[in-house]
Structure formats: C-alpha cells, structure tokens
Amino acid sequence: MPVQPSESIFSQLDAFGHKKVVFCSDPDTDLKAIIAIHDTTLGPAFGSTRMWNYKSEADALNDVLRLSKSMTYKCAIAGLNMGGGYSVVIGDSRRDKTEAMMRKFGRFIKNLNGEFITSEDVGTSPRDMEYIRMETEHVTGIPESLGGSGDPSPVAAQGVFMGIKACVKEQFGSDNLTGKSVIVQGIGHVGEHLVRLLRDENVKVYVSDIQEERIGQVAKKYGAEAVSNNSIFDIDADIYAPCALGGTINTQTINKLKCSIIAGSANNQLLDEAEHGTMLLDKGILFAPDYVINAGGIINCYSELMNFSKKRTMQLTENIYEVTRNILKLSKSENISTINAANKIAEKRIADIKKVKSSY
C-alpha cells in the first residue's frame, strides 16, 4: 500500500527507507523546503528542486519522499554513479519565489557538504539554479552562458521519445512512429519538446494542459489537436504520455484508458506501484517505467558534473531505448509488471556496487 500523508514522519521514513531528511525553514526569506536523501550507495544524492503550492505540508513531505526514492532507482538504472535525493520548496513559484529565497535554499544545500546535488524541476528554472550556485557549487543545470548545461528538458524529452520507440517496437513489431497517435498531457518544458519530436516523425499528437492558453498555443505551433484536460481519457490513441505531475495512473484512469502504451516524463505516474503496475500488466497495457525513460534530464546534469561532451550525453540518453527493451524483456519472461522488472535491475546494480565499496 502507498504510504499515506497522514502517517507519522518517522514511520514514513522507515517505509521509504530514507537516510536523511532535512527541513529548511527561514522566516526572513519565507523559505519552507524539504531535502530528502534516500540512498547514497552509488554516490552523492542527486535530485531536482520542485516548487509547488502543496495543499498541506504532509503532501509536500510525501511527494519529496516518493520523488527521492525514485531518483535512487533512476540513477542506478541509467548507470550513473549517483544516489537518490530530491527537494521541494513549498509555495507558488510564480508568486512567492525570490532571489533571496533561492539563495537561502542554496545555503541549506551547502551545509550538506556535497551529500546532495540539485537541478531544476517543475516550478524552478536555470535562473534559480544560478541563484543557488551563488551560495554553493552543489548544483547543476545552470545556464550555458555560465558554463553549465542549461535547461535539461530537451534531453529529458529525447529520452522519453526513445522510451516510446522501445515500447512501440514491443507492441507493434517496429519502432517506426509514423501514423501512431499520442496524447501528451502537460505541455510544459518536457512536454513541448516531446510534441516537437513526435511531430517530426509524423505522429498524430493530442495536447492537453491545465493552462488553457498553453493548449491553444502549442497545438497551433506544432499542428497538434487540442484536447481539454477532462476529456483526455476519452481519446482513442495508441500512446498516453503523462508529462505533468505524478499519480495520474490509478484504478479509475486505468479502467478508462484506451491506449496500449503509457510512456511519459512525469515522475511517479503510478499511484500505487504494486497494484497499478499489475493492473496494467493484466490489461496488456505496456507501461514504460517513468524513472527509466525520463532519465535524460538527470543524464544531462550528470554530464555537466563530469564534463562530458554533448555527444556523450546524447549517447547515454539514446541508450534509454536498450534499457527499456531489457526491462520489457524481463517483464515478459518473468510475467512481472514492468515497474517490478525495472526495480529488480536497479536494485541488483545497487547491491552489486555495495559489494565493491565494502573494502578499500
């Protein structure tokens, strides 16, 4: 069962298996943030910073715990030498965010002495990473003009695109996307780049968002069909690409879905991994585990840390195709959900590397 936001903080930490959680409070800058460090077996905890107007502090904690755990798996399966973490800043990014708030948050990261390294996410931008960089070096995704790798979302979209191709190969026998149809839910940074990549392969694209004006703009720019957010599950498309927030795949939506593939960028798409992963398996809907196919963003940030070339970054991102294919194969051969198959592969790598690190 998923951990409920109302449970005690320590029982939640036990259930997720976290190493450390830091609550950052600074009334002078109105900063309220949580940094969660899940696992550092493979290296320092890597994770984005999300700014969101959470309904409650308990929701914010639940979100950061879920997101940081999936980062551990994401780094492991992408072959990176990094652990898993995440942070959330509580507030409305368009109304409440200030330079002082982000710089103060940078100071909290600095105090972790490299145990946590961050980058941008929903509600934060390369500009915010620049503010954090003024206080600590433990940040990536800073603007290219400052020597960073800039916005990771085009690379994240490329990885999602490779994941979609791997799933199409499995379901249809060829990874050619021409003539297929995709619903992109959430046309923000990643969603819009994904729409462009799909349009370039002659895919029929439906776009949806909670911001009505965005739907019209993006539909017009890429020749996509605009769909209201309430009616996306009525559309008969081959692929559903969730690119907004998590939890959109649940008992209610699975019963409505008409697609045969789910593959998108949003983190933690399954409301309950075990229950909904199995439901999708039983219904024959292929689910590309989100943390596997959205790893392009973190690969881009890792490349910035490691001084990798753009070419190497793209090679690592395009490898998401093979990684996804291997997961689908394991899922099929063992008749387990795709999320279970991905978790098995990620956990094996963490266990193997733990043995390497057990001696000098």
Ligand SMILES: NC(=O)c1ccc[n+]([C@@H]2O[C@H](COP(=O)([O-])OP(=O)(O)OC[C@H]3O[C@@H](n4cnc5c(N)ncnc54)[C@H](O)[C@@H]3O)[C@@H](O)[C@H]2O)c1
């Ligand atoms: N940006 C990256 O590099 C990156 C990398 C990996 C994963 N992700 C994940 O991908 C998702 C999108 O990231 P982004 O950077 O594009 O964010 P973004 O904030 O730029 O875009 C999100 C979009 O989703 C829309 N949205 C929010 N709630 C919605 C809902 N209920 N229904 C429909 N639309 C909704 C927003 O209006 C916005 O347009 C997030 O879950 C993020 O964690 C992002």
